[in-house]
Amino acid sequence: xxxxxxxxxxxxxxxxxxxxxxxxxxxxxxxxxxxxxxxxxxxxxxxxxxxxxxxxxxxxxxxxxxxxxxxxxxxxxxxxxxxxxxxxxxxxxxxxxxxxxxxxxxxxxxxxxxxxxxxxxxxxxxxxxxxxxxxxxxxxxxxxxxxxxxxxxxxxxxxxxxxxxxxxxxxxxxxxxxxxxxxxxxxxxxxxxxxxxxxxxxxxxxxxxxxxxxxxxxxxxxxxxxxxxxxxxxxxxxxxxxxxxxxxxxxxxxxxxxxxxxxxxxxxxxxxxxxxxxxxxxxxxxxxxxxxxxxxxxxxxxxxxxxxxxxxxxxxxxxxxxxxxxxxxxxxxxxxxxxxxxxxxxxxxxxxxxxxxxxxxxxxxxxxxxxxxxxxxxxxxxxxxxxxxxxxxxxx
Amino acid sequence: xxxxxxxxxxxxxxxxxxxxxxxxxxxxxxxxxxxxxxxxxxxxxxxxxxxxxxxxxxxxxxxxxxxxxxxxxxxxxxxxxxxxxxxxxxxxxxxxxxxxxxxxxxxxxxxxxxxxxxxxxxxxxxxxxxxxxxxxxxxxxxxxxxxxxxxxxxxxxxxxxxxxxxxxxxxxxxxxxxxxxxxxxxxxxxxxxxxxxxxxxxxxxxxxxxxxxxxxxxxxxxxxxxxxxxxxxxxxxxxxxxxxxxxxxxxxxxxx
Ligand SMILES: CC(C)(COP(=O)(O)OP(=O)(O)OC[C@H]1O[C@@H](n2cnc3c(N)ncnc32)[C@H](O)[C@@H]1OP(=O)(O)O)[C@@H](O)C(=O)NCCC(=O)NCCS
Numbered sequence: 001x002x003x004x005x006x007x008x009x010x011x012x013x014x015x016x017x018x019x020x021x022x023x024x025x026x027x028x029x030x031x032x033x034x035x036x037x038x039x040x041x042x043x044x045x046x047x048x049x050x051x052x053x054x055x056x057x058x059x060x061x062x063x064x065x066x067x068x069x070x071x072x073x074x075x076x077x078x079x080x081x082x083x084x085x086x087x088x089x090x091x092x093x094x095x096x097x098x099x100x101x102x103x104x105x106x107x108x109x110x111x112x113x114x115x116x117x118x119x120x121x122x123x124x125x126x127x128x129x130x131x132x133x134x135x136x137x138x139x140x141x142x143x144x145x146x147x148x149x150x151x152x153x154x155x156x157x158x159x160x161x162x163x164x165x166x167x168x169x170x171x172x173x174x175x176x177x178x179x180x181x182x183x184x185x186x187x188x189x190x191x192x193x194x195x196x197x198x199x200x201x202x203x204x205x206x207x208x209x210x211x212x213x214x215x216x217x218x219x220x221x222x223x224x225x226x227x228x229x230x231x232x233x234x235x236x237x238x239x240x241x242x243x244x245x246x247x248x249x250x251x252x253x254x255x256x257x258x259x260x261x262x263x264x265x266x267x268x269x270x271x272x273x274x275x276x277x278x279x280x281x282x283x284x285x286x287x288x289x290x291x292x293x294x295x296x297x298x299x300x301x302x303x304x305x306x307x308x309x310x311x312x313x314x315x316x317x318x319x320x321x322x323x324x325x326x327x328x329x330x331x332x333x334x335x336x337x338x339x340x341x342x343x344x345x346x347x348x349x350x351x352x353x354x355x356x357x358x359x360x361x362x363x364x365x366x367x368x369x370x371x372x373x374x375x376x377x378x379x380x381x382x383x384x385x386x387x388x389x390x391x392x393x394x395x396x
Numbered sequence: 397x398x399x400x401x402x403x404x405x406x407x408x409x410x411x412x413x414x415x416x417x418x419x420x421x422x423x424x425x426x427x428x429x430x431x432x433x434x435x436x437x438x439x440x441x442x443x444x445x446x447x448x449x450x451x452x453x454x455x456x457x458x459x460x461x462x463x464x465x466x467x468x469x470x471x472x473x474x475x476x477x478x479x480x481x482x483x484x485x486x487x488x489x490x491x492x493x494x495x496x497x498x499x500x501x502x503x504x505x506x507x508x509x510x511x512x513x514x515x516x517x518x519x520x521x522x523x524x525x526x527x528x529x530x531x532x533x534x535x536x537x538x539x540x541x542x543x544x545x546x547x548x549x550x551x552x553x554x555x556x557x558x559x560x561x562x563x564x565x566x567x568x569x570x571x572x573x574x575x576x577x578x579x580x581x582x583x584x585x586x587x588x589x590x591x592x593x594x595x596x597x598x599x600x601x602x603x604x605x606x607x608x609x610x611x612x613x614x615x616x617x618x619x620x621x622x623x624x625x626x627x628x629x630x631x632x633x634x635x636x637x638x639x640x641x642x643x644x645x646x647x648x649x650x651x652x
Contacts, residue, residue: 040596081595200598202462206405206420207598 005257007106008268009389012120012253012358013041013197016210017346019245020126025210026248029201030067031124032075035059038120038252039080041197046254048264051081055114057088058105060097060121060350063128064090072122095313095377096277096385097121097350098251102357103275103387105255115260120252121350130246130349146381150282153380154232154243157316160286161237164322169237172317173225175331176242176343179314183340184218191339195358213345215245242317247346251354269361270389273372274300280382286319288384289376290326296374296386304328307335308370308391309363311356313377314341323376335370338363352377353385364391399429401436402466404444409602413609414454416602419444420461427463433514434470438488445495455609456499457602458522459506460515465531468513468538489514489547493521502608502615506601507531507588512576513538517547520556520587523616524608526601527579527588534587535576536566557586558620559628567632571640 015034018025026034043051059072073088093100098121105117131151140146149155161167186192198211220241230236254266261268276295280287289312297303304327314320314337324331339359342352356375364370371394376386402423409416421431431437448456460466469485477485496503496518505519506526510533517536519525527534536545536553544550545566554562565585569575583591592600 036595037599079595081593198599200602202420204424206407206422206461207418207459208407209409209418209602211410 002112004110005112005259007109007272008256008258008261008392009270009272009357009361010254010256010261010266010268011042011046012251012354012361013038013045013195014251014351014355014358015199015249016196017213017215017247017249017348018210019214019346020124020129020248022126024126024248025201025203025208025214026124027126028203029199031061031122031127031248031250032067032070032072032079034124034199034248034250035072035076035120035122035252036080037197037199038250039076039118042118042252042254043080046266048266049116049254052083052085053264054082054086054116054118056105056108057082057086057118058091058101059088059119060091060093060101060353062092062094062097062123062349063133064092065128065133067124067127068122077118092350093383093385094380095315095347095349096353096379096383097123098353099275099356099375099377099385099387100353102253102255102353106272106275109255109257114257116254116256118252118254120250120354121348121352122250123348123350124248125246125348126248147283150285150381152232153285153315154238156283156285157238157243157318158233158236159283160316160318160322163284164318164325167318167321167325169242170222171321171331172237172242173222175317175321176225177220177222178332179317179337179340179343180216180218180220181340182338183213183216183344186339187212187216191362195355195362215247215346216344218344238316238318242343244315244342244347247348249346249348249351251351251358253354253357268392270357270364270373271392273388273390275385275387278384280384282382285380285382286316286322286378287326288378288382289323289386290384292384292386293323293327293374293376296388300388302372302388307372307374308367309338309360309373310336311360311363311373311375312337312341313347313352313356314343315347315378317343319378338366357387357389360389365393368394370394399423399425399432401434401440402431403437403440406444406447411602411606413606415452416605417448417453417456418602419456419458421458421466422461427461427509430464430510431460431466431515432470433466433468433489434473437470438492441492445492448499453501455501455605456503456522457506457605458503458518459508459598459601462509464509465507465511466515466518467510468515486546493518493547496521502605502613504601504605504608506598507534508597510534512536513545513549514547516587517545517549517552520552521548524605525588526590526592526597526604527582528594528597529579529591530594531579531582533576534579534582535569535574537570537574537576539567540570540574554622554625555620556618559622559625561585563628563632567636571636
């Protein structure tokens with residue numbers, strides 16, 4: 001077999017994230033048009049790359065129907081105006097869609113089957129409410145293959161509170177307040193403007209520009225969160241305030257073989273060191289990133305102490321808290337989600353992975369001393385994903 | 397079924413160049429029922445112009461709902477028209493379009509879809525124009541209906557593109573089976589400053605406006621050399637009289 005090649009991350013962007021409600025930014029905008037916007041922005045920012053050199057376009061969505069249904073990678077490539085010679089395909093691993101698109105593309109590159117691959121994800125949760133077209137096999141319950149609660153992500157988060165009774169609602173709310181505050185600061189400092197590409201969107205009130213995340217509430221207080229409903233369980237702990245909202249958004253990134261990037265003068269921001277997926281009990285799906293993190297670190301022969309930055313998805317505060325427990329860091333560790341997370345910006349399922357990568361790449365620039373970074377997230381039906389990256393912006 | 401009235405919908409956009417007024421013409425229907433300018437629409441434009449009177453605006457971008465810019469006067473209102481109402485309608489259009497022209501900041505019409513008659517005219521009262529390459533209907537068909545482009549078209553079109561082309565556009569094209577221009581043709585004739593791909597049309601139009609504001613580019617009053625206008629009109633009249641034998645009267649300049 002041919003020797004494996006180095007895979008690098010060049011650049012990544014996302015649309016602003018909108019509320020998946022009829023009055024949200026993107027209510028009247030197609031999911032594939034959002035993905036097209038992100039893809040074109042990546043290409044615009046990297047004019048050294050001749051579009052015909054793109055070997056594949058890998059796009060993720062959880063709901064692969066309707067405006068997300070036409071083999072997204074190819075659909076987006078054509079709509080973005082890429083040459084017809086550029087192929088594409090679609091992947092689904094729910095919340096880890098964009099990470100899976102990335103590792104699938106990385107595999108092509110490492111094998112020498114591709115030099116440049118566009119990856120990304122989109123989820124229009126307004127057009128495709130979670131689980132809407134899913135026909136849950138009755139055997140799951142009849143044969144007790146999974147607990148009934150495994151089908152509702154918010155209930156799996158309540159289960160985490162049960163499994164770790166010392167992770168209280170107060171802890172979750174405190175984490176959420178911090179996430180909102182950090183995200184607000186990142187916007188104030190202009191960091192998010194480097195990652196988020198504004199997009200004009202048609203609404204009932206005419207065209208407007210979606211430029212800022214709709215969920216962002218930097219002024220969030222413990223007091224305000226204390227009073228919120230617990231929609232997943234009477235007297236529960238999971239609320240709209242300590243969860244990621246239902247979100248519309250798209251992301252896209254360019255990955256490449258290190259040599260090919262070098263040849264055309266593209267400066268890579270990170271090197272892919274390794275990745276891992278893992279499975280856990282579906283009713284505790286939030287635990288997935290714990291074994292995924294252990295696995296990827298073991299393979300790379302690194303420990304948590306070697307990792308300078310973490311970008312971990314935040315579908316629910318308790319999910320991050322239990323990951324912190326599992327990997328032995330504190331939720332207030334400054335290496336963790338420095339620009340806030342999904343509680344503040346939202347979580348358009350399959351799109352989120354590239355958001356984590358884009359924030360990590362930006363974090364590496366701000367933290368020259370950080371050598372390694374991790375992007376991780378949990379996945380419905382009890383899985384976790386983790387990609388380990390090396391900082392290439394610190395050689396100066 | 398009459399279409400609901402077209403509204404001018406104003407959104408404030410924060411940009412690096414300051415506040416931009418993003419105005420959408422929208423009747424709330426899909427592209428099969430295009431935007432038209434009836435009495436309600438003109439009142440809605442008046443409201444927006446009122447709101448644009450505050451000093452914080454730096455620019456205006458005018459565009460249409462998806463796939464449609466505007467197709468001009470509401471022909472459904474013509475049934476009830478009297479000479480008096482026609483005069484009032486004409487005057488109202490002059491007044492409002494004139495106010496667009498006089499706005500103290502630069503204005504750009506982003507012609508995203510079909511633009512006919514009054515739709516063309518309102519765009520020409522803006523300082524700059526972009527047109528999406530997907531546009532297939534750009535024309536002033538009034539003459540075919542025995543009207544003239546009465547909201548300034550007969551004045552601003554020749555000033556923009558010259559007498560020869562203006563006569564062709566305003567008079568000869570409508571009488572040639574209502575010939576319309578594609579985006580490419582409209583651009584080549586000088587109607588638009590930029591011909592842009594549809595995929596990011598509005599984003600790119602907005603970027604162009606912001607760039608012009610930041611560069612300090614000013615208002616614009618095109619003044620083509622019209623010294624040939626009498627000659628061009630005389631020749632055109634001769635050609636057309638031979639063609640229509642008085643059947644379409646308005647364009648030959650005789651009063652109704
Ligand atoms: C939790 C969830 C059900 C809440 O949905 P929702 O009720 O529509 O959420 P809303 O945005 O309307 O918020 C509910 C209330 O909380 C309030 N709220 C939300 N965040 C707040 C904050 N940071 N501070 C103060 N109040 C807040 C809202 O203002 C709203 O108040 P209102 O009812 O008075 O208007 C929904 O976001 C959800 O399902 N999230 C999880 C998504 C998911 O499972 N993703 C996959 C993970 S794997």
